[in-house]
Amino acid sequence: MPIDENLTDFSETVRPEWVDYNGHMNVAFYVLIFDHATDAFLEQIGMDQNLRDTTGSSVFVAESHITYTNEVMEGERVRVTSRLIAHDQKRLHMFLEMFREDGLLAATIELMILHVNLKTRKVGPFPDDILHNVSNHADQDADKPLPSQLGHVISIPSSSNKT
Amino acid sequence: MPIDENLTDFSETVRPEWVDYNGHMNVAFYVLIFDHATDAFLEQIGMDQNLRDTTGSSVFVAESHITYTNEVMEGERVRVTSRLIAHDQKRLHMFLEMFREDGLLAATIELMILHVNLKTRKVGPFPDDILHNVSNHADQDADKPLPSQLGHVISIPSSSNKT
Numbered sequence: 582m583p584i585d586e587n588l589t590d591f592s593e594t595v596r597p598e599w600v601d602y603n604g605h606m607n608v609a610f611y612v613l614i615f616d617h618a619t620d621a622f623l624e625q626i627g628m629d630q631n632l633r634d635t636t637g638s639s640v641f642v643a644e645s646h647i648t649y650t651n652e653v654m655e656g657e658r659v660r661v662t663s664r665l666i667a668h669d670q671k672r673l674h675m676f677l678e679m680f681r682e683d684g685l686l687a688a689t690i691e692l693m694i695l696h697v698n699l700k701t702r703k704v705g706p707f708p709d710d711i712l713h714n715v716s717n718h719a720d721q722d723a724d725k726p727l728p729s730q731l732g733h734v735i736s737i738p739s740s741s742n743k744t
Numbered sequence: 745m746p747i748d749e750n751l752t753d754f755s756e757t758v759r760p761e762w763v764d765y766n767g768h769m770n771v772a773f774y775v776l777i778f779d780h781a782t783d784a785f786l787e788q789i790g791m792d793q794n795l796r797d798t799t800g801s802s803v804f805v806a807e808s809h810i811t812y813t814n815e816v817m818e819g820e821r822v823r824v825t826s827r828l829i830a831h832d833q834k835r836l837h838m839f840l841e842m843f844r845e846d847g848l849l850a851a852t853i854e855l856m857i858l859h860v861n862l863k864t865r866k867v868g869p870f871p872d873d874i875l876h877n878v879s880n881h882a883d884q885d886a887d888k889p890l891p892s893q894l895g896h897v898i899s900i901p902s903s904s905n906k907t
Contacts, residue, residue, distance in 0.1 A: 603860075630765065645810045735809055737835055
């Protein structure tokens with residue numbers, strides 16, 4: 582996968598089979614690109630195929646919140662930035678932004694990620710060296726302001742909830 | 745697409761190419777199945793390919809919130825139920841649940857859906873006859889209790905936000 586020099590930067594091109602009847606990238610494939618970007622982040626902190634093969638240490642997504650802001654078309658190359666919002670011994674709270682080639686924000690995703698052992702399928706603490714890498718990364722992100730999309734609740738105000 | 749007799753029931757089988765390195769359906773393809781189930785719901789209220797072709801009337805997803813509760817494996821057939829939480833003249837607030845063959849909840853998605861004209865790519869009111877169908881459907885769902893996943897905010901309590 583193509584990874585920029587920046588630790589938290591990832592880019593990918595929209596495939597023809599990801600486009601739906603509206604002529605733009607389907608909602609599911611934003612999530613797939615965000616998942617690839619999350620994988621790239623995880624590899625940088627040591628959560629890679631070798632670790633999975635030797636220890637069974639992996640992650641599952643428990644929850645996500647996505648905002649779709651601008652359409653993305655076939656063949657477009659999008660860039661994704663990742664940041665760590667919070668963590669504990671077994672969880673990562675992450676936030677990723679996807680940008681179009683013209684610089685406009687395409688989408689955001691907020692993720693709750695759990696450390697899981699693939700042999701038992703149970704949640705448990707990250708290995709110590711991974712946790713060390715997570716803590717180092719958390720320090721880098723600590724001073725950034727929180728994104729406005731974080732924790733947004735989906736609703737239609739009841740005053741407009743009629744036809 | 746296979747649609748059960750029940751208006752809001754949809755089912756689909758997990759394809760091999762939807763499985764990731766964890767040996768289960770990747771997060772993106774839950775969203776794809778939910779999108780297919782949403783399409784089935786929309787077709788039932790008249791938002792189909794014929795309407796798109798003749799009027800440009802379609803929908804875009806603006807925001808979604810997903811909870812992943814249980815893994816789903818290759819070849820498994822999942823069932824999705826859909827319900828309307830709220831609506832106004834140009835928006836649908838929907839909630840869908842995905843169930844495994846053993847009856848366990850696999851995932852939920854909460855969606856904010858916007859009516860869009862594909863020619864202008866602008867948000868605007870649903871056609872009158874569609875809005876009539878939406879209102880009829882809303883009446884059917886009005887007395888059901890709200891799902892616990894609705895509006896849940898992703899967070900790690902700060903007391904555990906250290907390693």
